Amino acid sequence: KKILVIPGDGIGQEVTTWGKKVLETIAANYKHTFTFDEGMMGHVAIEATGNPLPDETLEKARNSDAILFGAIGHAKYDNDPTLKVRPEQGLLKIRKELGLYANLRPIKLFDDLLQASSIKPEILQGADILFFRELTGDVYFGEKNRSEDRNTASDLMIYHKYEVERIARKAFEAARTRRKKLCSVDKANVLEASRLWREVVQELSKEYPDVETEHMFIDNAAMQLIKDPKRFDVVVTGNLFGDILTDEASQIAGSMGMLASASVGDKIGFYEPIHGSAHDIAGKGIANPLASILSAALLLDISFGLQDEAQRVIKAVDATLRQGFRTMDISSKHTENRFLLGTDAMG
Amino acid sequence: KKILVIPGDGIGQEVTTWGKKVLETIAANYKHTFTFDEGMMGHVAIEATGNPLPDETLEKARNSDAILFGAIGHAKYDNDPTLKVRPEQGLLKIRKELGLYANLRPIKLFDDLLQASSIKPEILQGADILFFRELTGDVYFGEKNRSEDRNTASDLMIYHKYEVERIARKAFEAARTRRKKLCSVDKANVLEASRLWREVVQELSKEYPDVETEHMFIDNAAMQLIKDPKRFDVVVTGNLFGDILTDEASQIAGSMGMLASASVGDKIGFYEPIHGSAHDIAGKGIANPLASILSAALLLDISFGLQDEAQRVIKAVDATLRQGFRTMDISSKHTENRFLLGTDAMG
Numbered sequence: 001k002k003i004l005v006i007p008g009d010g011i012g013q014e015v016t017t018w019g020k021k022v023l024e025t026i027a028a029n030y031k032h033t034f035t036f037d038e039g040m041m042g043h044v045a046i047e048a049t050g051n052p053l054p055d056e057t058l059e060k061a062r063n064s065d066a067i068l069f070g071a072i073g074h075a076k077y078d079n080d081p082t083l084k085v086r087p088e089q090g091l092l093k094i095r096k097e098l099g100l101y102a103n104l105r106p107i108k109l110f111d112d113l114l115q116a117s118s119i120k121p122e123i124l125q126g127a128d129i130l131f132f133r134e135l136t137g138d139v140y141f142g143e144k145n146r147s148e149d150r151n152t153a154s155d156l157m158i159y160h161k162y163e164v165e166r167i168a169r170k171a172f173e174a175a176r177t178r179r180k181k182l183c184s185v186d187k188a189n190v191l192e193a194s195r196l197w198r199e200v201v202q203e204l205s206k207e208y209p210d211v212e213t214e215h216m217f218i219d220n221a222a223m224q225l226i227k228d229p230k231r232f233d234v235v236v237t238g239n240l241f242g243d244i245l246t247d248e249a250s251q252i253a254g255s256m257g258m259l260a261s262a263s264v265g266d267k268i269g270f271y272e273p274i275h276g277s278a279h280d281i282a283g284k285g286i287a288n289p290l291a292s293i294l295s296a297a298l299l300l301d302i303s304f305g306l307q308d309e310a311q312r313v314i315k316a317v318d319a320t321l322r323q324g325f326r327t328m329d330i331s332s333k334h335t336e337n338r339f340l341l342g343t344d345a346m347g
Numbered sequence: 348k349k350i351l352v353i354p355g356d357g358i359g360q361e362v363t364t365w366g367k368k369v370l371e372t373i374a375a376n377y378k379h380t381f382t383f384d385e386g387m388m389g390h391v392a393i394e395a396t397g398n399p400l401p402d403e404t405l406e407k408a409r410n411s412d413a414i415l416f417g418a419i420g421h422a423k424y425d426n427d428p429t430l431k432v433r434p435e436q437g438l439l440k441i442r443k444e445l446g447l448y449a450n451l452r453p454i455k456l457f458d459d460l461l462q463a464s465s466i467k468p469e470i471l472q473g474a475d476i477l478f479f480r481e482l483t484g485d486v487y488f489g490e491k492n493r494s495e496d497r498n499t500a501s502d503l504m505i506y507h508k509y510e511v512e513r514i515a516r517k518a519f520e521a522a523r524t525r526r527k528k529l530c531s532v533d534k535a536n537v538l539e540a541s542r543l544w545r546e547v548v549q550e551l552s553k554e555y556p557d558v559e560t561e562h563m564f565i566d567n568a569a570m571q572l573i574k575d576p577k578r579f580d581v582v583v584t585g586n587l588f589g590d591i592l593t594d595e596a597s598q599i600a601g602s603m604g605m606l607a608s609a610s611v612g613d614k615i616g617f618y619e620p621i622h623g624s625a626h627d628i629a630g631k632g633i634a635n636p637l638a639s640i641l642s643a644a645l646l647l648d649i650s651f652g653l654q655d656e657a658q659r660v661i662k663a664v665d666a667t668l669r670q671g672f673r674t675m676d677i678s679s680k681h682t683e684n685r686f687l688l689g690t691d692a693m694g
């Protein structure tokens with residue numbers, strides 16, 4: 001099995017080291033042969049080659065079985081919106097080129113992190129949500145325009161029926177293996193793209209009579225998610241709404257530093273933490289490597305079908321938390337100093 | 348002073364009665380002369396006239412000094428996305444026609460509601476956010492398209508410089524009278540419209556060196572809002588992101604049923620609860636009228652400059668909560684039965 005590692009920018013570098021080490025350890029313990037290669041993407045790639053996704057990286061990606069990615073983005077571009085070449089273009093391009101249309105984001109709280117969230121424990125306990133975020137369409141990929149005088153700017157929010165159908169189908173199938181509830185999120189009271197979305201999901205729901213399907217507006221969903229996260233099982237939504245909701249949902253898992261995601265579609269799987277490059281803490285050795293480690297677990301599970309190995313990783317994370325070990329982002333006022341770890345110690 | 352009351356759909360009818368009664372009571376007590384008229388909008392207007400915003404209502408709106416609105420929307424349209432004439436079109440049209448480009452949504456917790464939120468009291472205490480949501484642009488008003496074969500649908504997300512400038516200016520001015528912090532929310536790492544947004548806000552911030560300006564991506568903002576609401580003072584954002592963030596922020600105020608909003612622009616002010624028509628509880632007499640009552644307070648304050656009168660209303664709400672009275676949405680397991688009220692008793 002060939003794994004391409006793309007650390008990317010900021011804390012991506014620090015945390016991906018640990019996702020990779022976990023894969024190496026699993027390979028050694030279970031006698032699998034994983035070969036690793038490394039690729040550049042994002043700000044680091046722009047600095048080195050002028051291109052956020054160099055052809056060489058894309059070529060390596062196409063020849064791999066799975067990809068472990070870190071994070072993307074840099075303050076330089078955030079502070080200067082006029083820059084033409086931007087790190088995020090690399091990530092968007094690789095998602096599109098590899099046909100990674102389904103982004104799975106499981107939101108589950110490790111029991112020991114109940115205190116790390118800003119939400120009340122009784123609201124959180126038992127919450128377990130699986131997000132399906134559409135990843136290669138929507139306003140992310142619609143035509144962009146800037147007027148000659150630079151005073152008008154636009155992006156086209158656009159969906160095709162087949163795009164909605166294939167992601168919704170994956171979500172329905174997943175719901176079948178879980179609590180059989182699907183919530184589709186849109187803004188059909190205002191947006192035409194959302195009305196198409198809702199029509200397609202409604203139509204498809206007839207094929208899944210055993211799944212209880214509900215439609216919710218994005219504004220309401222953003223509220224319900226914090227008010228009563230337990231009401232959700234599988235959630236399916238578009239690229240933009242999925243981006244927003246899953247970041248918000250990170251508070252259900254205690255911290256963004258705990259959440260992994262899998263992007264799948266045609267063939268190759270792409271695994272990454274939900275968190276960003278976090279330039280404010282990059283290089284300080286304090287980032288939480290658990291999201292990268294849990295991304296490695298998703299990789300083992302989804303791309304390689306190695307469920308035992310994946311469970312072993314998740315159990316190791318759980319055991320570590322049970323012993324009281326915390327990185328800064330998941331510490332609480334009850335965390336003792338000797339249990340507060342940096343990236344490497346936690347890894 | 349001429350006030351147009353538009354109850355709209357669902358619980359809009361029930362709660363607006365009380366917003367109006369409060370205005371009448373204030374008029375009597377302070378010897379003001381308010382004259383009231385009533386207009387139709389939304390599903391009720393479609394049923395009666397075929398038009399979600401009848402010309403008569405728009406005419407009355409144009410001739411009023413301020414408008415007290417209830418809510419809009421009906422399950423019939425939510426369940427059938429193919430319907431061409433929809434209640435929400437009425438609301439969008441009146442916003443556009445009256446030039447209501449700035450939607451102010453103050454998020455503040457009444458101390459006695461600390462327990463009603465799903466967020467921990469220590470995270471909430473002291474949170475006080477004023478949202479400025481742009482209300483007449485963005486993907487809400489950009490061109491909509493549906494392909495001939497109905498398999499492709501799109502909405503144009505579009506912003507013009509002057510639209511960003513005028514709302515941002517209002518937000519900067521407000522920040523000056525508060526804690527002097529402005530957070531502008533966008534998705535400039537992906538969207539061209541957001542890059543324009545960020546450029547304009549950056550440029551304008553030079554005129555407000557006394558205001559600390561920060562830019563945040565919408566996904567991050569959706570998370571920070573629950574993680575640490577106290578970090579925000581004034582927030583300015585586009586129509587779509589503002590819709591999502593302010594609904595989410597309702598959990599900071601304990602319940603959606605507590606939040607009022609003011610839409611202003613050219614001349615006439617438009618006041619409404621943030622909550623929707625809530626058809627699931629409509630007609631049951633259990634909706635919380637406080638958001639409508641607080642909308643009336645905003646109307647007195649912003650459109651009529653009657654600060655004392657507005658404060659009197661807010662204090663009455665506070666006193667009512669202090670005495671333990673609750674509607675269902677803001678009750679907690681500690682609420683005794685005799686303090687649990689329906690809409691009219693609470694009103």
Ligand SMILES: CC(C)[C@H](C(=O)O)[C@@H](O)C(=O)O
Pocket residue numbers: 072073088091243274276536537566
């Ligand atoms: C970095 C950015 C382009 C990206 C996105 O918006 O998709 C990120 O926020 C994510 O969620 O993966």
Ligand SMILES: CC(C)[C@H](C(=O)O)[C@@H](O)C(=O)O
Pocket residue numbers: 189190219419420435438590621623
């Ligand atoms: C009813 C709907 C069109 C409206 C909106 O999205 O603007 C509502 O959610 C609001 O926030 O006022």
